[in-house]
Amino acid sequence: MSHKCHAIGCDKPCRPEYLMCGKHWGMLPKLRKESVLREYRKGQCQLDPLPSPQWHDAADAAIYWIHIAELRALTQTTAEGE
Secondary structure (H helix, E strand, O other), X not given: OOOEOOOOOOOOEOOOOOOOOHHHHHHOOHHHHHHHHHHOOOOXXXXXXXXXXXXXXXXXXXXXXXXXXXXXXXXXXXXHOO
């Protein structure tokens, strides 16, 4: 499978219609998930290679949210190890 999770630094394969792997999708708050799903058009991965700007905005926000959450976790882990 050539499609991979869109979370920064994750290369886990996932289905093309999924924005992220199960681990990262599961980390997202419900409202962030709903935003991505609301803007997804059925078949956009196969039929329409140019998803809407609204979907890109929702996807970018989700990707950014995961990135910040992982940076915070890394910072906390590092601080605890000092």
